[in-house]
Amino acid sequence: xxxxxxxxxxxxxxxxxxxxxxxxxxxxxxxxxxxxxxxxxxxxxxxxxxxxxxxxxxxxxxxxxxxxxxxxxxxxxxxxxxxxxxxxxxxxxxxxxxxxxxxxxxxxxxxxxxxxxxxxxxxxxxxxxxxxxxxxxxxxxxxxxxxxxxxxxxxxxxxxxxxxxxxxxxxxxxxxxxxxxxxxxxxxxxxxxxxxxxxxxxxxxxxxxxxxxxxxxxxxxxxxxxxxxxxxxxxxxxxxxxxxxxxxxxxxxxxxxxxxxxxxxxxxxxxxxxxxxxxxxxxxxxxxxxxxxxxxxxxxxxxxxxxxxxxxxxxxxxxxxxxxxxxxxxxxxxxxxxxxxxxxxxxxxxxxxxxxxxxxxxxxxxxxxxxxxxxxxxxxxxxxxxxxxxxxxxxxxxxxxxxxxxxxxxxxxxxx
Amino acid sequence: xxxxxxxxxxxxxxxxxxxxxxxxxxxxxxxxxxxxxxxxxxxxxxxxxxxxxxxxxxxxxxxxxxxxxxxxxxxxxxxxxxxxxxxxxxxxxxxxxxxxxxxxx
Numbered sequence: 001x002x003x004x005x006x007x008x009x010x011x012x013x014x015x016x017x018x019x020x021x022x023x024x025x026x027x028x029x030x031x032x033x034x035x036x037x038x039x040x041x042x043x044x045x046x047x048x049x050x051x052x053x054x055x056x057x058x059x060x061x062x063x064x065x066x067x068x069x070x071x072x073x074x075x076x077x078x079x080x081x082x083x084x085x086x087x088x089x090x091x092x093x094x095x096x097x098x099x100x101x102x103x104x105x106x107x108x109x110x111x112x113x114x115x116x117x118x119x120x121x122x123x124x125x126x127x128x129x130x131x132x133x134x135x136x137x138x139x140x141x142x143x144x145x146x147x148x149x150x151x152x153x154x155x156x157x158x159x160x161x162x163x164x165x166x167x168x169x170x171x172x173x174x175x176x177x178x179x180x181x182x183x184x185x186x187x188x189x190x191x192x193x194x195x196x197x198x199x200x201x202x203x204x205x206x207x208x209x210x211x212x213x214x215x216x217x218x219x220x221x222x223x224x225x226x227x228x229x230x231x232x233x234x235x236x237x238x239x240x241x242x243x244x245x246x247x248x249x250x251x252x253x254x255x256x257x258x259x260x261x262x263x264x265x266x267x268x269x270x271x272x273x274x275x276x277x278x279x280x281x282x283x284x285x286x287x288x289x290x291x292x293x294x295x296x297x298x299x300x301x302x303x304x305x306x307x308x309x310x311x312x313x314x315x316x317x318x319x320x321x322x323x324x325x326x327x328x329x330x331x332x333x334x335x336x337x338x339x340x341x342x343x344x345x346x347x348x349x350x351x352x353x354x355x356x357x358x359x360x361x362x363x364x365x366x367x368x369x370x371x372x373x374x375x376x377x378x379x380x381x382x383x384x385x386x387x388x389x390x391x392x393x394x395x396x397x398x399x400x401x402x403x404x405x406x407x408x409x410x411x412x413x414x415x416x
Numbered sequence: 417x418x419x420x421x422x423x424x425x426x427x428x429x430x431x432x433x434x435x436x437x438x439x440x441x442x443x444x445x446x447x448x449x450x451x452x453x454x455x456x457x458x459x460x461x462x463x464x465x466x467x468x469x470x471x472x473x474x475x476x477x478x479x480x481x482x483x484x485x486x487x488x489x490x491x492x493x494x495x496x497x498x499x500x501x502x503x504x505x506x507x508x509x510x511x512x513x514x515x516x517x518x519x520x521x
Contacts, residue, residue, distance in 0.1 A: 223482070225494065238498075238502070267484065268484040268487045269483055273476070295478070
């Protein structure tokens with residue numbers, strides 16, 4: 001019997017899992033179909049660099065179908081909904097895809113309209129986001145025209161993709177304005193709903209130190225209830241105010257719109273409840289999910305999706321063979337954090353271990369953890385090549401394993 | 417870890433004041449933790465939120481986020497911030513005796 005595997009989403013997770021599964025099955029053993037609404041695969045870490053003129057959009061966007069190996073069908077259409085009870089997906093172009101296994105990899109949708117005033121007057125004029133391609137391009141023009149004043153960098157609420165990106169944006173802005181010779185005319189403010197610069201204590205302290213060293217003001221526990229583009233102010237739910245001349249915000253995130261239309265698939269904001277170690281959805285045994293689309297308690301980030309992909313591929317194969325699933329995903333995540341002036345930090349962590357200082361991938365390096373270095377910055381730049389040529393095709397990256405290694409991490413005393 | 421005594425029974429809490437054992441929770445503990453955090457009296461609106469949090473946590477193993485609370489608890493976000501100043505989801509979880517909502521990083 002030929003298994004029918006349907007993958008919703010042709011981004012990082014959908015693409016790498018499709019390619020890995022294609023290698024596991026001959027074409028007469030399984031059909032693999034990928035659905036996405038467009039044919040533009042964005043290398044999302046690149047969006048951070050676009051506003052500063054450090055990357056061009058055409059370098060970071062490639063056709064989705066070209067990243068999929070031979071023998072994988074690509075359907076370019078919106079998804080109407082998933083009918084879990086009937087094991088099929090209804091597409092907006094009228095077609096129906098029946099499946100034996102469904103993989104949800106449709107990521108998140110930006111929801112600026114969920115914050116009062118944000119998409120009103122001033123949106124994309126003095127209030128911007130760099131979390132999508134048009135936004136990053138518009139912000140590039142706005143930064144170019146900005147020659148002094150108060151710039152506020154903000155995230156409305158967690159969860160967001162790549163939670164360190166707004167911090168990186170603040171660091172790069174400091175570097176950018178310094179190089180333009182106008183840093184003394186720019187007031188930089190970082191406004192977060194969290195109680196520190198970041199969620200995990202050791203990294204949070206480190207990053208707060210960097211903000212302060214770079215003269216970036218930190219405003220914490222500020223949950224934005226309203227953005228007033230005309231008056232140039234953010235208003236929190238508890239009625240505090242932060243004024244701005246230029247706002248760079250990360251809007252609220254939710255799941256893809258079809259998730260809400262698919263009875264039983266998602267939670268209140270459209271994320272798919274998923275077992276954090278096997279990546280099987282809680283909705284149905286034959287539905288799996290990975291990447292930003294799930295509700296697992298770890299960063300929404302490409303590295304997470306990459307590590308999840310290995311466990312998910314193995315579990316789809318086991319499920320179709322009627323075997324027990326492997327609970328092998330440990331929440332491993334790592335990311336380079338750009339800190340400006342050609343340097344970056346690196347953090348590596350999982351469900352249980354917070355980001356700690358040390359060296360990566362092992363005690364003998366070469367990359368320092370939680371410490372600014374030129375080598376980490378080069379690592380971040382090199383990663384873009386690995387993304388297109390190793391990660392998406394579903395090859396293993398030497399030295400980087402899906403399970404987190406504690407080798408090289410300096411142990412800290414447990415908090416009392 | 418710290419211990420508080422409620423009606424003569426010791427109750428264990430973590431360094432931030434969240435109960436270590438959800439099963440030890442009582443409505444008296446809720447009232448005590450609330451007043452410790454600047455809420456002198458738990459009104460029916462407070463209870464609506466605290467009970468929703470507890471039920472959701474016990475059913476799913478996860479505490480709801482502030483956005484889910486705003487959408488599903490019947491209390492709008494603005495009012496949640498008035499009832500539980502600063503971090504409604506965090507404070508309501510503490511009062512409801514369930515673990516701190518895991519900040520997804």
